[in-house]
Amino acid sequence: MFDFEYSFHWLTVWHVFPxxxxxxxxxxxxxxxxxxxxxxxAIFLSLGKESENEIFRTVSVVWIELARNTPALFQIYMAYFGLGSFGIHLSPYIAVLAALSFNNAGYLAETLRGGFASIPHTQMASSRSLGMTKFQTYRYVIVPQVLRKVYHPITNQMIWALLMTSLGTLVGMLELTGKTDQLQSLSFRTFEFYLVTAVMYFVMAKIILLASRLLAYKLFKGDV
Known part of the structure; x- marks a missing residue:
């Protein structure tokens, strides 16, 4: 039932590790x-969902709902295969980048919307009374506070985006998973290659978390 005599060949992985x-x-x-x-x-979508402009609001709602309620793989397929049906041929890299950007925007828009809702409305009135335009108020007063409040959810979304890039292998993109598939098919050392790849994803995720903590300490004096 189990092959306990399996012989590991880690040098096969090491030779192509670069x-x-x-x-x-x-x-x-x-x-x-x-x-x-x-x-x-996402910043525009979160504001658009609360906008009084019907077109802006409708576009924002449709984008958010599609991004959050359809599989990321489906979105990648639509960017790569779906657009191709209309003569718009994207490379695997661009298709995956576009699809993940679309997906991230939908999730981050809802996260940001909660952040905007937590800012007292009096701050807008106070800023305008000081002579700031609406754009300046958002840029210098509102948005920095919102980004601070939603910093950790954004970090989590970054980890999600990192892991979801692996779906790119299904449209021929040679990111880490795609390259691993290619390399292991030449040697059939499946276990070794996929184990090393899993460790690499784990390390990358931990590096992102560490970098986010260091950045939070630098930007927010450790208060985040």
Whole structure:
């Protein structure tokens, strides 16, 4: 039933480990960029959902609902295969980046909306009375406070984005999981390759958490 005579071949993994590290950098790059783009869009979506402008509000609600209530894999397929049906052919990298940015924006929008709701409305009136425009009030007063309140949920979303990049292998993207699939198929050392890859994901996630704590200490004097 069990093969207890299995012989491990770790050197097979070690010989191609530099390639796996390069793929890991692609994974981190996609995760970080999707978070940056997602956060920028999420700010507008969170404000749009509460907007009195019907078009702005409708677009925001539809985006958030689709992002949060459909599988991330489906969103990647739509970006890669779905758009291709209309003659819009994206590379695997761009398709995954676009899909994860879309997904992150939906989740972060709801997180930010809760942050905006926690800011007293009197702060807007006070800022405007000091001569600040509405844009300046959001930029210098409201948004910095909101980002501080939702810092930890944003960090959790970053970890999620990192792990979800693995879905890119299903559309041919050679991030860490995709490269692992490719390399292990040449040697059939499945256990060794996937175990090392799992450890690499774990280490990357822990590095992100550590970096977020250091950044929080620097930006918020350890109060977050």
């Amino acid at each position: 390639e796996m590290l390069s793929a890991a950098l692609v994974t981190i790059q996609v995760a970080v960029l999707s978070m940056i783009f997602g956060l920028i869009v």
